[in-house]
Amino acid sequence: xxxxxxxxxxxxxxxxxxxxxxxxxxxxxxxxxxxxxxxxxxxxxxxxxxxxxxxxxxxxxxxxxxxxxxxxxxxxxxxxxxxxxxxxxxxxxxxxxxxxxxxxxxxxxxxxxxxxxxxxxxxxxxxxxxxxxxxxxxxxxxxxxxxxxxxxxxxxxxxxxxxxxxxxxxxxxxxxxxxxxxxxxxxxxxxxxxxxxxxxxxxxxxxxxxxxxxxxxxxxxxxxxxxxxxxxxxxxxxxxxxxxxxxxxxxxxxxxxxxxxxxxxxxxxxxxxxxxxxxxxxxxxxxxxxxxxxxxxxxxxxxxxxxxxxxxxxxxxxxxxxxxxxxxxxxxxxxxxxxxxxxxxxxxxxxxxxxxxxxxxxxxxxxxxxxxxxxxxxxxxxxxxxxxxxxxxxxxxxxxxxxxxxxxxxxxxxxxxxxxxxxxxxxxxxxxxxxxxxxxxxxxxxxxxxxxxxxxxxxxxxxxxxxxxxxxxxxxxxxxxxxxxxxxxxxxxxxxxxxxxxxxxxxxx
Amino acid sequence: xxxxxxxxxxxxxxxxxxxxxxxxxxxxxxxxxxxxxxxxxxxxxxxxxxxxxxxxxxxxxxxxxxxxxxxxxxxxxxxxxxxxxxxxxxxxxxxxxxxxxxxxxxxxxxxxxxxxxxxxxxxxxxxxxxxxxxxxxxxxxxxxxxxxxxxxxxxxxxxxxxxxxxxxxxxxxxxxxxxxxxxxxxxxxxxxxxxxxxxxxxxxxxxxxxxxxxxxxxxxxxxxxxxxxxxxxxxxxxxxxxxxxxxxxxxxxxxxxxxxxxxxxxxxxxxxxxxxxxxxxxxxxxxxxxxxxxx
Numbered sequence: 001x002x003x004x005x006x007x008x009x010x011x012x013x014x015x016x017x018x019x020x021x022x023x024x025x026x027x028x029x030x031x032x033x034x035x036x037x038x039x040x041x042x043x044x045x046x047x048x049x050x051x052x053x054x055x056x057x058x059x060x061x062x063x064x065x066x067x068x069x070x071x072x073x074x075x076x077x078x079x080x081x082x083x084x085x086x087x088x089x090x091x092x093x094x095x096x097x098x099x100x101x102x103x104x105x106x107x108x109x110x111x112x113x114x115x116x117x118x119x120x121x122x123x124x125x126x127x128x129x130x131x132x133x134x135x136x137x138x139x140x141x142x143x144x145x146x147x148x149x150x151x152x153x154x155x156x157x158x159x160x161x162x163x164x165x166x167x168x169x170x171x172x173x174x175x176x177x178x179x180x181x182x183x184x185x186x187x188x189x190x191x192x193x194x195x196x197x198x199x200x201x202x203x204x205x206x207x208x209x210x211x212x213x214x215x216x217x218x219x220x221x222x223x224x225x226x227x228x229x230x231x232x233x234x235x236x237x238x239x240x241x242x243x244x245x246x247x248x249x250x251x252x253x254x255x256x257x258x259x260x261x262x263x264x265x266x267x268x269x270x271x272x273x274x275x276x277x278x279x280x281x282x283x284x285x286x287x288x289x290x291x292x293x294x295x296x297x298x299x300x301x302x303x304x305x306x307x308x309x310x311x312x313x314x315x316x317x318x319x320x321x322x323x324x325x326x327x328x329x330x331x332x333x334x335x336x337x338x339x340x341x342x343x344x345x346x347x348x349x350x351x352x353x354x355x356x357x358x359x360x361x362x363x364x365x366x367x368x369x370x371x372x373x374x375x376x377x378x379x380x381x382x383x384x385x386x387x388x389x390x391x392x393x394x395x396x397x398x399x400x401x402x403x404x405x406x407x408x409x410x411x412x413x414x415x416x417x418x419x420x421x422x423x424x425x426x427x428x429x430x431x432x433x434x435x436x437x438x439x440x441x442x443x444x445x446x447x448x449x450x451x452x453x454x455x456x457x458x459x460x461x462x463x464x465x466x467x468x469x470x471x472x473x474x475x476x477x478x479x480x481x482x483x484x485x486x487x488x489x490x491x492x493x494x495x496x497x498x499x500x501x502x503x504x505x506x507x508x509x
Numbered sequence: 510x511x512x513x514x515x516x517x518x519x520x521x522x523x524x525x526x527x528x529x530x531x532x533x534x535x536x537x538x539x540x541x542x543x544x545x546x547x548x549x550x551x552x553x554x555x556x557x558x559x560x561x562x563x564x565x566x567x568x569x570x571x572x573x574x575x576x577x578x579x580x581x582x583x584x585x586x587x588x589x590x591x592x593x594x595x596x597x598x599x600x601x602x603x604x605x606x607x608x609x610x611x612x613x614x615x616x617x618x619x620x621x622x623x624x625x626x627x628x629x630x631x632x633x634x635x636x637x638x639x640x641x642x643x644x645x646x647x648x649x650x651x652x653x654x655x656x657x658x659x660x661x662x663x664x665x666x667x668x669x670x671x672x673x674x675x676x677x678x679x680x681x682x683x684x685x686x687x688x689x690x691x692x693x694x695x696x697x698x699x700x701x702x703x704x705x706x707x708x709x710x711x712x713x714x715x716x717x718x719x720x721x722x723x724x725x726x727x728x729x730x731x732x733x734x735x736x737x738x739x740x741x742x743x744x745x746x747x748x749x750x751x752x753x754x755x756x757x758x759x760x761x762x763x764x765x766x767x768x769x770x771x772x773x774x775x776x777x778x779x780x781x782x783x784x785x786x787x788x789x790x791x792x793x794x795x796x797x798x799x800x801x802x803x804x
Binding site: 142146190193194195197198200201202204205206208209211212213214216217219220223290293294296298299305307308309310311312313314315316317318319320322323324326327329331332333335336337339340367371372375376378379380424428430431434435459460463464467468474477478481484485488489492 | 531535538539541542545546548549550552553555556568569570571572611614615617618622624634636637639640641642643644645646647648649651652669670672673674675676677703704705706708729732733735736740751752755756759768771772775778779782783786787790793794795797798799
């Protein structure tokens with residue numbers, strides 16, 4: 001791809017300029033990906049370097065440390081307690097005691113079971129008291145995996161705290177040697193509402209995120225490498241165990257024309273991307289169009305028009321979606337009306353045929369989505385400097401030209417990141433698809449794949465169906481979940497790397 | 510424009526042409542807007558009309574009732590509907606309160622403080638957000654079941670699930686705090702205020718629009734949530750919210766008896782939420798617009 005200088009670029013015709021820009025967009029994708037990997041590599045390098053530095057620091061702490069500092073290696077908080085920081089010292093010590101107690105009593109057991117996920121499943125055993133055979137339950141794979149992961153989290157937290165304890169012991173020793181005052185517990189508490197107020201504010205939200213998002217996600221990623229499903233629930237019927245990459249192989253293998261899973265995955269992914277594309281851009285441009293119509297000078301009742309549209313946001317979405325889905329049903333109002341008017345003889349198959357259903361959901365999604373876009377665009381339109389339009393008018397630019405030269409570029413620049421989140425949000429738009437069609441009409445080609453896949457099923461609705469079906473193949477659901485993440489992450493990263501407006505957060509402040 | 514032009518016949522003609530053109534295009538716009546309004550309102554009119562239908566309870570293909578009455582509304586009391594309603598209302602109120610606190614803590618911190626892991630934390634949460642939320646449902650369901658917070662006791666379980674991860678939705682309100690000048694904080698700090706006092710006495714009073722926006726969205730979320738509520742209530746009527754409950758009335762075996770009651774239930778759910786929303790619309794619009802611009 002040739003690189004033109006500014007002057008050369010200006011000499012090009014319109015078509016050439018467009019081709020040039022388009023070419024650059026695509027040729028910059030590899031370098032964007034390259035940059036991404038370079039960044040990841042740099043991050044890992046930084047991490048390794050940090051660990052190395054940390055180890056060196058620990059070594060020097062030990063060498064230069066006095067008895068108390070050296071003691072902190074074993075008894076956490078000693079460096080604080082012996083130097084008057086009672087509060088910190090007690091907290092460190094308490095943490096150590098809890099950790100050791102936990103590891104000795106249960107943690108070690110969970111860790112030791114993690115590689116096997118349990119040896120003995122439920123069995124019929126003779127019970128001498130009842131003089132009969134009863135089912136006895138033994139290991140619990142689910143708990144082993146869950147608590148195993150928790151224990152690893154706990155160990156990482158412990159190592160980090162131990163490291164902080166050493167650093168403080170070292171600082172305290174140095175301060176003492178220089179004869180400086182060491183911060184008291186009172187200072188610490190005061191700092192929690194002042195300089196380190198952020199720690200106080202973040203404590204609760206981050207705990208919630210770690211327990212209810214990070215831990216489950218790590219757990220579910222690990223499930224993708226096991227055979228956890230309805231018939232291997234890990235406790236009541238039989239244990240589950242590690243299976244390596246087998247599940248990914250099932251879902252992605254194209255050997256010999258692939259299997260029903262890989263074929264279904266390909267089909268569902270394709271539709272998911274098509275859906276996300278149309279759902280995002282149809283709403284975007286139509287919403288912009290509607291906003292501009294309402295905003296046009298001389299149009300009255302601006303507020304009234306907006307309020308009518310906003311009703312679809314105000315009314316809980318599930319009501320409107322469920323109701324509209326019934327309106328378009330075979331014996332619903334729409335078909336009833338069209339037949340009463342004599343325009344059609346038989347009911348239109350809005351949700352019964354693949355192509356019909358797909359177009360119908362996209363159209364209904366426009367009905368749902370335009371109001372949001374209208375609100376957003378209205379806000380942005382008011383921010384476009386009016387003098388841009390004034391000078392365009394003086395230059396004799398037509399309305400269309402003003403739109404393509406001022407409004408659209410401005411909108412695209414401002415809402416670029418929003419479009420990306422919309423796109424990925426639509427890929428995971430469970431409610432609209434599930435409440436409108438339930439994924440149907442059923443796709444006969446995919447009958448062998450878990451969870452009766454339909455033509456309007458997105459990857460997320462398929463994931464949901466897999467987990468709720470009779471077989472409940474959780475391991476496949478988790479593979480699908482991971483693949484959704486990969487697709488969404490790739491799209492996000494590539495686009496974000498290409499967008500100019502997201503690079504500098506501080507610029508806007 | 511100079512005065513002379515006003516008397517220039519060609520200029521007047523041109524301007525009149527513009528005016529006529531403008532009038533035509535405005536008429537076209539009015540027509541489009543009226544058609545759109547009709548399309549947007551039809552479903553809501555239909556659902557109200559059908560909810561007053563007495564003569565049959567199934568999904569008939571006509572809108573206007575032959576016999577009007579409140580039967581469907583009265584019959585709601587004979588089902589679990591009000592139980593679902595109470596469930597949803599309790600969830601919505603508790604979530605609105607707690608989620609607002611969490612979101613504000615998170616967004617204020619990320620906007621105002623510069624600490625070591627801040628950038629990393631934001632990137633990490635961005636990545637976490639790319640996982641489909643439903644994935645975590647499988648394990649959360651089983652853990653909550655062990656804790657006795659599913660099926661009939663789904664309400665506390667759902668509250669926990671909704672609020673626990675709500676810190677990740679900090680974007681919009683962070684965008685708002687970013688626009689509040691930092692010099693305000695600095696001035697107060699020079700006068701001896703602690704960071705906590707700055708938040709309480711200076712920032713929060715100014716942040717009314719974003720607080721209302723956060724409360725409003727947090728309150729409306731549970732009314733529409735379907736997938737988590739369905740998973741955690743697991744076919745137990747006593748633990749459902751309105752979305753799951755009303756959806757179950759449209760299943761193949763119930764729709765013929767319950768369709769008009771679904772309409773009535775939908776109206777009962779929609780009215781308070783809609784009124785609340787329309788009253789606070791201004792704040793919602795501000796939040797949504799700001800959020801999109803900030804990305």
